[in-house]
Amino acid sequence: MDFSFTEEQNKFRQDVRNFLEEEIKKGYWEPACDAWVQGFDPEFTKRVARRSWIGLTWPKEYGGQERSHVDRLILTEEMLRYGAPAACHWFGDRQVGGAILSFGSEELKKEFLPRIAKGEAYFGLGMSEPGAGSDLASLQTRAVEDGDYYVISGQKTWASCASFARYFDVYVRTDPEVPRHRGISEFIVDAQSPGLSRIPMTDITGTEAWNDVFFDNVRVHKRYLVGEKNRGFYQVLHQLDYERSGMERLMGNYPLFEAIIQFAKDNKLSQEPVIRNKLAQLQIEFEVGRLLIYRVALVMEERRAPNWESSMSKAYSTEFEKHLAGVAMEVLGPYGQLMSGSKLVPLRGMALHSYLGSKGYSLQAGTTEILKNILAVRGLGLPSS
Amino acid sequence: MKLTLTEEQEMLKKTARDFLGDKCSKTFVKQMEESETGYSRELWQEMGELGWMGLAFPEKYGGGDMSFLDLAVLLEEMGRACLPGPFFSTVVLGGLSILDVGSEEQKQEYLPKLIRGEKIFTLALTEPGYHNYDASSVTVEATRDDGNYIISGTKLFVPDAHIADYLLCVARTKSKDGITIFLVDAKNPRINYTTLKTIAGDKLCEVVFDQMPVPKANILGRLNQGWSAAQKIIERAAMGKCCEMVGNIQRVLEMTVDYAKERKQFDRPIGSFQAIQHYCADMATDVDSARFSTCQAAWMLSEGLSCTKEVAIAKAWIGEASQRVFALAHQIHGAIGVTVEHDLHYYTRRAKAAELAFGDANFYREIVAREMGL
Numbered sequence: 001m002d003f004s005f006t007e008e009q010n011k012f013r014q015d016v017r018n019f020l021e022e023e024i025k026k027g028y029w030e031p032a033c034d035a036w037v038q039g040f041d042p043e044f045t046k047r048v049a050r051r052s053w054i055g056l057t058w059p060k061e062y063g064g065q066e067r068s069h070v071d072r073l074i075l076t077e078e079m080l081r082y083g084a085p086a087a088c089h090w091f092g093d094r095q096v097g098g099a100i101l102s103f104g105s106e107e108l109k110k111e112f113l114p115r116i117a118k119g120e121a122y123f124g125l126g127m128s129e130p131g132a133g134s135d136l137a138s139l140q141t142r143a144v145e146d147g148d149y150y151v152i153s154g155q156k157t158w159a160s161c162a163s164f165a166r167y168f169d170v171y172v173r174t175d176p177e178v179p180r181h182r183g184i185s186e187f188i189v190d191a192q193s194p195g196l197s198r199i200p201m202t203d204i205t206g207t208e209a210w211n212d213v214f215f216d217n218v219r220v221h222k223r224y225l226v227g228e229k230n231r232g233f234y235q236v237l238h239q240l241d242y243e244r245s246g247m248e249r250l251m252g253n254y255p256l257f258e259a260i261i262q263f264a265k266d267n268k269l270s271q272e273p274v275i276r277n278k279l280a281q282l283q284i285e286f287e288v289g290r291l292l293i294y295r296v297a298l299v300m301e302e303r304r305a306p307n308w309e310s311s312m313s314k315a316y317s318t319e320f321e322k323h324l325a326g327v328a329m330e331v332l333g334p335y336g337q338l339m340s341g342s343k344l345v346p347l348r349g350m351a352l353h354s355y356l357g358s359k360g361y362s363l364q365a366g367t368t369e370i371l372k373n374i375l376a377v378r379g380l381g382l383p384s385s
Numbered sequence: 386m387k388l389t390l391t392e393e394q395e396m397l398k399k400t401a402r403d404f405l406g407d408k409c410s411k412t413f414v415k416q417m418e419e420s421e422t423g424y425s426r427e428l429w430q431e432m433g434e435l436g437w438m439g440l441a442f443p444e445k446y447g448g449g450d451m452s453f454l455d456l457a458v459l460l461e462e463m464g465r466a467c468l469p470g471p472f473f474s475t476v477v478l479g480g481l482s483i484l485d486v487g488s489e490e491q492k493q494e495y496l497p498k499l500i501r502g503e504k505i506f507t508l509a510l511t512e513p514g515y516h517n518y519d520a521s522s523v524t525v526e527a528t529r530d531d532g533n534y535i536i537s538g539t540k541l542f543v544p545d546a547h548i549a550d551y552l553l554c555v556a557r558t559k560s561k562d563g564i565t566i567f568l569v570d571a572k573n574p575r576i577n578y579t580t581l582k583t584i585a586g587d588k589l590c591e592v593v594f595d596q597m598p599v600p601k602a603n604i605l606g607r608l609n610q611g612w613s614a615a616q617k618i619i620e621r622a623a624m625g626k627c628c629e630m631v632g633n634i635q636r637v638l639e640m641t642v643d644y645a646k647e648r649k650q651f652d653r654p655i656g657s658f659q660a661i662q663h664y665c666a667d668m669a670t671d672v673d674s675a676r677f678s679t680c681q682a683a684w685m686l687s688e689g690l691s692c693t694k695e696v697a698i699a700k701a702w703i704g705e706a707s708q709r710v711f712a713l714a715h716q717i718h719g720a721i722g723v724t725v726e727h728d729l730h731y732y733t734r735r736a737k738a739a740e741l742a743f744g745d746a747n748f749y750r751e752i753v754a755r756e757m758g759l
Binding site for chain 2: 001002003004005070261264265270271276277279280281283284287288289291292294295298312315316369371372373375376377379380381382383384385
């Protein structure tokens with residue numbers, strides 16, 4: 001057992017911090033909550049790419065650096081600590097690139113991976129549908145073969161990063177005659193394709209957090225099929241393991257965490273035993289969650305998909321985020337209700353944003369209930385219900 | 386970063402699990418709880434022969450030259466087996482403290498006997514009304530008398546004091562901030578012991594010192610400067626308790642999941658119901674998070690790194706996590722789990738005692754708050 005980082009890793013962490021501090025100093029952006037999924041800044045993504053920090057774990061031949069998953073976790077941990085606007089490249093870097101690497105053809109790898117790594121190809125996801133949430137295998141969007149093409153029709157929803165996405169990673173039904181898990185395929189679809197349209201959806205924080213994405217006879221060439229036809233459901237389970245694996249589930253609101261501790265210190269609230277106790281408990285929960293997530297990176301390092309381990313860390317972490325927002329609102333008292341832009345609003349409205357935003361964290365990328373099912377059945381070997 | 390055990394640690398773990406599986410049945414645990422001494426001399430000697438008492442001590446005293454992290458593996462297995470007896474008192478509270486602050490002469494004198502399993506040690510720290518591990522709570526006084534000291538007063542919750550050969554007694558030697566640790570002959574007739582009846586069935590004692598003389602040579606560490614040493618002792622003891630608790634709750638998780646797979650209602654295993662599955666998932670999350678935070682702090686302690694915050698996090702977390710684990714374990718086991726016929730209660734009772742020992746979650750949250758600069 002060893003909880004230390006190597007000298008190179010410590011240096012790497014420092015390099016990332018220096019870079020981010022310099023960015024803030026130059027006024028390029030302000031630290032923000034949820035910036036990993038809502039901070040769209042193509043120029044920032046370009047600057048990160050120039051440092052070769054996108055696709056860090058991928059093979060060099062596809063634009064990666066062949067670094068470890070722990071290295072990548074260090075990088076993302078620091079991005080989140082500083083609330084950096086990394087949304088343009090987050091999904092491609094975190095999961096779509098990996099999916100292409102695991103299942104895609106050589107042609108697809110060459111076409112997309114280097115462009116994700118250069119910060120040019122932004123991805124959105126097309127998984128959920130109005131009638132297919134936790135029960136993803138019930139999805140209805142169809143793809144019908146037509147010569148060298150597939151023609152896609154249907155609707156996807158809750159698509160994060162969709163307004164800015166240049167491509168969508170989409171799961172559709174390619175065979176309605178077979179048992180439903182065995183008739184789904186994965187495609188990469190150009191967001192500019194004729195027949196594809198997006199309508200933004202506003203969440204309870206007032207943010208355009210997702211899009212409905214409509215496919216009206218969208219033609220996609222067969223070479224954009226990822227992996228084998230009709231194997232898409234098994235591929236999406238794999239991809240979801242990675243989607244749930246990261247530090248963003250614990251640190252999406254880290255700027256608020258730092259700010260509320262500072263606020264308590266500045267206003268002498270931290271001398272009140274109840275508040276001390278609550279803030280210390282948050283710190284404890286945070287540190288414990290961080291270890292659960294480093295465990296996930298170590299699982300990936302063994303070349304295993306982090307299945308029940310990432311279910312555990314994600315379910316745990318989203319509870320932490322809710323707790324953080326709840327405590328922050330308590331500490332702020334009546335000021336907590338003031339919205340960003342209001343007179344007297346404390347902490348730029350971060351606490352209120354997180355309080356409302358965190359209601360969705362335990363729903364996206366697998367509800368806590370689904371994650372606990374996975375942990376119970378696949379982690380503990382309980383019989384499926 | 387690595388979360389796996391070394392090959393040597395895996396071997397130690399296997400040896401310990403096999404040995405304790407063989408020697409420490411719940412029938413044996415029950416006998417020890419009901420006995421006056423609370424341990425078996427025979428088993429104690431066998432543990433000594435396996436080198437367990439000496440595991441984490443330097444070779445020059447007859448020890449195994451292994452680390453605290455290796456000892457942590459053993460403590461986890463002991464927690465898993467609900468092992469009764471004075472191992473924790475002797476090694477974690479007594480021996481490692483002597484190794485830390487004792488003079489070379491004291492180490493030469495006491496450690497080899499401890500390592501050979503010949504002598505039992507323990508720590509007399511807490512007192513009546515004392516629940517806040519700080520220096521001001523120490524009121525048992527050691528007054529100077531002709532170059533030597535006279536100790537008077539009452540210590541409470543002293544584990545295994547009734548069978549101990551030596552006590553490490555934390556006493557006040559100066560009215561303000563003057564704490565000194567004395568190594569005391571536990572068999573001195575001026576000490577009175579009463580064994581208390583406890584939830585864990587372990588042997589916690591009330592220890593009354595009645596004008597007991599102690600030679601100056603028996604001061605462990607520095608006169609009046611003993612509190613920083615005591616803090617380190619408390620920190621290590623808390624850590625040791627965390628290790629035992631990890632073994633305890635890991636075993637309870639396994640027992641509970643096994644039970645959920647076997648027990649049938651409505652013609653299906655209860656573990657196929659989502660309500661039970663989610664309980665089990667919550668238990669597993671608490672167990673794994675407690676394990677990692679404990680391992681992190683144990684690793685730091687073992688490496689000699691400053692780990693006040695990490696120990697505090699581990700102990701605060703596991704104290705409350707284990708209570709959640711037991712609430713669910715009992716709920717899933719149903720009524721059989723609240724009978725003495727089932728083994729679960731051995732674990733439940735010990736977890737509560739361990740939660741209270743060497744600082745509970747509120748105590749450690751305050752330390753975390755201080756470390757955060759609050």
